[in-house]
Amino acid sequence: MHISEGILSAPVLAGGGLLTAVGTALGLRRLTPERLPRVAVMGAAFFVASLVHVPIGPSSAHLILNGLCGLILGWSAFPALLVSLFLQALLFGFGGLTTLGVNTFDMAAPAVACAWLFGKACNNPARPRLVFAAGAAAGALAVALGCLATATALFLSGREFIPAIIALAAAHIPIMIAEGLITGWAAWFLAKIKPELLR
Amino acid sequence: MSNVLFELRRIDFAYDDTRPVLRGLDFTLRRGERVALTGPNGCGKSTLLHIMTGLLKPSSGTLVAFGRTRREEKDFHEVRRRTGLLFQDVDDQLFCPTVIEDVAFGPLNLGLDRHAAVRRARAVLGTLGLDDFEDRITFRLSEGEKRLVALAGVLAMEPEVILLDEPMAGLDETAARRVEEIILTLPQTLVIIAHDTDFLARLTRRTLRLHAGRLREAPPDPFPSHASPADAPGGVQSIRTSQERSKPCTKP
Amino acid sequence: MTCLAAIGSNSAVSRIDPRVRFLTALWLAACTAVVRNPPAVGFALAAGLALVAAARIPPHRVIRRLVPLNIFMLLVLLTLPWTVPGRPLLNIGPAVLTAEGLQRALLLAARGNALMLMMIALLGTMEVTDIAHALSRLHLPARLVGLFIITIRYIEVLHHHEFDRLARAMKSRSFRPRADLHTYRSYGYLLGMFMVRSFERAERILRAMKSRGFDGRLPALEAPPLRPADIAFAVSTAFAGIIMLGGVLP
Ligand SMILES: Nc1ncnc2c1ncn2[C@@H]1O[C@H](COP(=O)(O)OP(=O)(O)O)[C@@H](O)[C@H]1O
Ligand SMILES: [Mg+2]
Numbered sequence: 001m002h003i004s005e006g007i008l009s010a011p012v013l014a015g016g017g018l019l020t021a022v023g024t025a026l027g028l029r030r031l032t033p034e035r036l037p038r039v040a041v042m043g044a045a046f047f048v049a050s051l052v053h054v055p056i057g058p059s060s061a062h063l064i065l066n067g068l069c070g071l072i073l074g075w076s077a078f079p080a081l082l083v084s085l086f087l088q089a090l091l092f093g094f095g096g097l098t099t100l101g102v103n104t105f106d107m108a109a110p111a112v113a114c115a116w117l118f119g120k121a122c123n124n125p126a127r128p129r130l131v132f133a134a135g136a137a138a139g140a141l142a143v144a145l146g147c148l149a150t151a152t153a154l155f156l157s158g159r160e161f162i163p164a165i166i167a168l169a170a171a172h173i174p175i176m177i178a179e180g181l182i183t184g185w186a187a188w189f190l191a192k193i194k195p196e197l198l199r
Numbered sequence: 200m201s202n203v204l205f206e207l208r209r210i211d212f213a214y215d216d217t218r219p220v221l222r223g224l225d226f227t228l229r230r231g232e233r234v235a236l237t238g239p240n241g242c243g244k245s246t247l248l249h250i251m252t253g254l255l256k257p258s259s260g261t262l263v264a265f266g267r268t269r270r271e272e273k274d275f276h277e278v279r280r281r282t283g284l285l286f287q288d289v290d291d292q293l294f295c296p297t298v299i300e301d302v303a304f305g306p307l308n309l310g311l312d313r314h315a316a317v318r319r320a321r322a323v324l325g326t327l328g329l330d331d332f333e334d335r336i337t338f339r340l341s342e343g344e345k346r347l348v349a350l351a352g353v354l355a356m357e358p359e360v361i362l363l364d365e366p367m368a369g370l371d372e373t374a375a376r377r378v379e380e381i382i383l384t385l386p387q388t389l390v391i392i393a394h395d396t397d398f399l400a401r402l403t404r405r406t407l408r409l410h411a412g413r414l415r416e417a418p419p420d421p422f423p424s425h426a427s428p429a430d431a432p433g434g435v436q437s438i439r440t441s442q443e444r445s446k447p448c449t450k451p
Numbered sequence: 452m453t454c455l456a457a458i459g460s461n462s463a464v465s466r467i468d469p470r471v472r473f474l475t476a477l478w479l480a481a482c483t484a485v486v487r488n489p490p491a492v493g494f495a496l497a498a499g500l501a502l503v504a505a506a507r508i509p510p511h512r513v514i515r516r517l518v519p520l521n522i523f524m525l526l527v528l529l530t531l532p533w534t535v536p537g538r539p540l541l542n543i544g545p546a547v548l549t550a551e552g553l554q555r556a557l558l559l560a561a562r563g564n565a566l567m568l569m570m571i572a573l574l575g576t577m578e579v580t581d582i583a584h585a586l587s588r589l590h591l592p593a594r595l596v597g598l599f600i601i602t603i604r605y606i607e608v609l610h611h612h613e614f615d616r617l618a619r620a621m622k623s624r625s626f627r628p629r630a631d632l633h634t635y636r637s638y639g640y641l642l643g644m645f646m647v648r649s650f651e652r653a654e655r656i657l658r659a660m661k662s663r664g665f666d667g668r669l670p671a672l673e674a675p676p677l678r679p680a681d682i683a684f685a686v687s688t689a690f691a692g693i694i695m696l697g698g699v700l701p
Contacts, residue, residue: 004523005570006563010485028594037653040598044605045642045649048614054638055630068642079595083602090574090582091455093516096563097476097570098484160552163530178635185639186646192296193338194647254619276625284623291616294644307633308625338647356624 001064001146001172002088002103005096009157016102016153020082023108027078035076038197042073043080047087050094054182056174064175067142067183070111071122071135072197077111078104102153110145114138122187125195132188139183143176201266202230204360204388205251210260212243212250220246221257222412228360233389235399237417238409244392245287247409248362251390252284280309283353287364287392289345293337298324298348301337305356323355327381343374350381363391367398455607460576464506468681469577469585470674475688476573482692483566489554491698492561498691499568506572513571520567524560531556579603588674604656609649617641 008016031039049063069077082104088094095103121134147169154161154168190197205228212221220243228234236244249255250262253275262269264278286292295301302320303313311319324332327347332340337348346366353361366382367375379398382391393399399406406417464472483495503513537551574582583603587596621641628634 002519002523004520004563005480005566006484006520006559006561007523007527008484013484024595025592028592028598031594031598036598036601037657038650040601040605041609041646041649041653043598043602044609044653045646047602047606048610048645049642051610052614052618052638053628055628055634063638063642065642072646079598080602083595083599086599087455087579087603087606089570090579093519093567093571096520096566097480097574098566160531160534160555161527163534164526167526167530178630181632181635182639182642185636186642189296189640189643190646193336193643194650197646197650249619252623254623276627279623279625286616286620286623288616290648292620294617294621295640296643300640304621304626304637305624308627338644352624 001106001143001150002085002095003099003106003150003153005098007157007161008099008102008153012153012156013098013102016099016105018101020078020101020104020108023075023078023105023112024082027073027075027080027108030075031079039073039076039080042069042077043084046081047084050084050088050092054178056178061175061178063182064107064143064146064179065139065183066107066111066146067114067139067179068135068186069107070113070115070142071119071138071183071187073111074115074119075112077115078108081108081111106146106149106153107142109149110142113145114142117141119198122191122198123195125191128188128191131191131198132184135187136180136184138187140176140180142183143172143179147172147176203263204228204230204265206261206263207251208261208263210250210257210262212246212255212257219412221250224260224409224413226407226414228388228390230359230388232405233391233403235403235406236390236392236409236414237394237399237406242409243412244409245364248284248364248390248392251362252279252282254284280356281359283356283358283361283387285346285350285353285361285363285366287368289342289349292349292352293345296336296338297333298329298335298337298340298351299333301348302351302355305352309356320351320355323351327351327354341374343370343377346370346374346378347381350378358387360388360390361385363389363393365392365394367393367395455579455603457578458508458512458571458575460506460508462505462507462576463680464502464572465576466680467684468675468677469581470588471677471681471685472573472577473582473585473589475685476570478692479569479573479688480566482695483562483569486562486695486698487558488698489558491695492558492565494691494695494698495565496561496568498695499565499572502572503568506576508571508576513568516571516575517564517567520563521560524563527559528556531559601653601657605649605653608652608656609645613645613648613652617645 046065046069049065051062053060053062066077066081069081073080082100085095085103085107086100089096089100118134118138122131124130151165151169154165187198205226207224207226210221210224211219213219224247236247238244246255250257251264253269253272265281267274269275269278293301295304299317299320302323303316306316306319307313321333324330327350329347329351332348337345340348350366363382366378370378383402391402407414408417479498486492486495532548532552533546535549535552535555537549539547540550540553541548583596583600586599618641621637626637
């Protein structure tokens with residue numbers, strides 16, 4: 001889901017940068033010193049998880065985890081993902097420097113949306129099945145929304161990207177399912193063992 | 200079928216090239232043996248067990264396990280099915296929320312369906328006296344309980360060989376005794392890393408010492424007070440020699 | 452080996468002050484990202500190659516970092532030539548491959564690679580801690596820089612001590628990832644356990660850092676003054692950017 005360097009048009013890059021700057025400012029305002037370990041750990045985990053390849057059908061993909069990130073961090077997903085994506089661009093060549101704003105927005109905005117939609121349901125340690133369902137929905141929806149945002153950025157950069165968008169969306173359908181299940185079980189695990197992380 | 204299960208020849212291994220951990224190590228493990236592995240901290244005992252199960256790959260040397268030379272990742276799938284490894288740090292091993300799921304994890308990987316895997320996990324928990332542990336949260340068990348559950352996870356795979364990495368370290372007297380009793384009754388071929396010489400004397404006659412990257416047969420105990428492993432552990436207070444632990448590892 | 456290792460480099464480029472390198476990287480990236488005519492993109496690509504050469508980075512490391520970009524570019528190269536209207540070069544059924552489409556796809560690919568080369572040369576050779584210092588001296592929000600610092604500290608610990616070990620223990624119990632529910636459930640639990648353990652460890656690390664006086668900010672080490680070489684480098688890259696932008700203007 002990382003958009004590479006060199007593809008998007010200048011206004012789209014600038015717009016993405018601006019939206020991410022606003023999101024990050026909001027996230028930083030909520031980033032009190034007590035919450036720092038949680039946010040940094042999620043950022044680090046998000047980074048490490050991108051090194052894990054999960055088999056999906058005959059192929060494999062690396063985890064995205066923006067849904068889980070949103071459930072645990074809320075608005076702080078913006079700064080956490082910004083740092084993490086910056087490091088991924090720098091060290092592995094995923095995404096890029098000029099696309100950092102767009103890519104962060106594409107992953108963090110769905111994370112925040114999922115936190116808003118499913119956060120309450122996940123904060124329910126007594127009902128693990130509900131937590132699993134909400135977690136799974138958040139995991140899958142975050143990928144879907146991220147894909148939609150990515151598609152929008154490409155579409156705004158040129159109509160000629162439509163076939164590429166379709167290919168990208170198709171590739172993300174199985175990822176959505178796998179992410180959903182994995183996020184669901186991770187949320188179920190957290191609800192059982194450390195529910196305060198989902199608060 | 201040959202009774203040699205593992206045959207390691209001239210194994211070299213280093214985490215980083217400037218500091219070799221194993222240098223030209225030879226090791227033969229035969230069916231039915233119970234081998235004690237000793238040596239100061241940081242000498243590479245855990246590393247050796249991880250090499251035997253293919254979790255780490257030696258930079259040179261040959262490894263024959265169960266009659267076949269094993270080199271690549273896929274060669275080790277069978278080795279891992281037949282060899283159980285109890286990790287030094289139990290927290291590395293337990294990752295499922297509940298005990299029953301963690302113990303059933305191995306059998307599921309062996310291809311059992313959920314029903315059969317859970318049944319087998321229950322049976323193993325039963326033999327270890329952990330019947331009512333099923334739904335306990337792994338993360339909140341005591342150290343001793345964690346060790347037993349991790350051991351149950353290994354036993355549930357019904358391995359032929361079990362590699363135990365300091366199974367009693369960090370346990371209090373009671374918990375250590377309980378783990379010890381269980382280990383003494385295991386019928387499998389065993390390799391055990393331990394520092395407690397009394398316990399080792401009860402368990403085995405073959406002790407290997409890892410030193411400067413190689414294994415040496417340690418001289419047999421001149422006064423084997425508990426010669427046979429079948430001997431029940433009779434209330435002997437084990438005196439842990441802290442000497443052995445704190446001795447610095449002489450690095451070349 | 453850590454996953455955070457910078458590309459080792461001892462060269463004229465790696466001796467440039469990190470602040471200057473960071474700012475020039477941003478400037479060159481911004482200029483390159485907006486250019487669209489072939490000569491300017493060609494110039495950017497040449498500049499990227501020149502920087503990588505000057506930084507004396509082994510080619511295989513450069514290529515490895517270009518892989519993700521070019522997988523994406525492959526998608527672009529395969530689709531754009533058929534979707535941009537223009538002079539037809541090839542007809543296959545209803546599909547038309549146009550010269551304009553081909554040119555545009557190649558241009559985007561060249562621009563993407565140019566951007567990535569610049570970033571590899573200027574930032575890829577910097578240790579993450581140097582980047583943290585540069586960010587802090589460039590007066591980014593202190594909380595963001597603090598988050599950056601702690602995140603890189605955790606990544607090192609987590610990657611080695613938590614994730615690898617959990618994953619290795621799973622492997623020793625014959626776990627082999629497949630596309631099935633057992634795998635997804637196991638990964639979910641692995642992640643959950645990873646989070647819990649990471650979080651507890653993170654709190655311990657932070658406590659230890661605080662006990663040594665860390666308050667979310669980097670201790671202000673004295674910034675070394677800029678050398679003439681740094682200034683010369685900044686000026687010449689500023690020029691290079693202007694030349695590129697000049698190509699955009701009529
Ligand atoms: N993952 C690792 N990376 C780098 N060095 C390691 C790693 N694991 C262990 N070592 C080093 O290798 C040596 C052998 O370690 P280990 O096999 O754990 O020793 P033992 O089990 O005998 O105490 C030690 O010096 C240790 O510091
Ligand atoms: Mg050890």
